Amino acid sequence: MSKSWYDKADDKQIQQLNKNLTSIFRTQNPVSNDELFWTSFKGYAVNLKNVKCKLNKKVNGLSAKPIIDIAIEINHFLDGEQCVTALQGLGYSYRGTNVLPERHYFSKGEPRTHQIHMYQTGNRYLFEQINFRDYLRSNELARSEYEQLELNLSSVNTNDKHKYAEGKTDFVKSILERI
Template sequence: MLGLPKGEVFLVQWTEEWNKEFLSEKEKILNEVGDYIVEIHHIGSTAVKKLSAKPIIDIAVEINDFSVGENCVSPLEKIGYSYKGTNILPDRHYFSKGEPSTHQIHMYQSGNKFLQEQLKFRDYLRNNDKARIEYEELKYKLSELNNNNKHKYAEEKTQFVKSILEQI
């Protein structure tokens, strides 16, 4: 299952389909804006095997120069993305796809600290079952408490994420 209606927060069990969906979307993105791209990363909980997640594929698109993100807007709109600008989340061009939302692109300049933290956290969870399980339990608890407030849900996960990043 893929797609999260606006304003809702719920989790579904991890599925291999998420990885297949990422690879398919990566190919589409490369076909449209590949000349600007350094790398495309599967990030977020859907990128961590066995971790329940909101059913949205998070994609980090790494570019050499932040300003070329503007050049990607029209081509990405051709494949269904809506450009949300650079003011939604820090230091990135942000795009979403679908209603309900099925994909998100976070477009970062290479070396961006937020990108590096996303990758470190993802890799840590991929390689540490105890932390992955603990994070999943926290996410379920927070999704139940904040099922209609995605911002509060995300905010309340922040301390866990920071504690992991401080360890690694």
């Protein structure tokens, strides 16, 4: 989740997002209130029977692009297809499973304001994202270097998200090799 979005969002926007996401997950995986919990919206976490949000990409002290970035862990990869209609009803576009490796990918807005990655439990890309996030949270130097890299890339690649992403690849790989 993007820190800058939360900094700008008012209570009404956060409440609406909370309602939208809760509605999606309850529609796709009916659960009782005891099985559904929110730790806090900034530390977003949902625990459901078959679908659960596991990743909060927020790193304190790191400026971020204004995109709400959500990773969802699903028990079976095909379960992601069951969420397509509900997410489309909330304005998400299903981009399929071939855009990014081993995940269902959804985006919202143009320019993009939200994205959802759905991974099967145990997916290596999900683990890499969590490990990278946790490393940045605990290492001030790496966090500062990554922030500077992102700022430089975003100023040079204002209209090319692919070049922006490619520019981060070597840095991310070097961190993952260390941990």
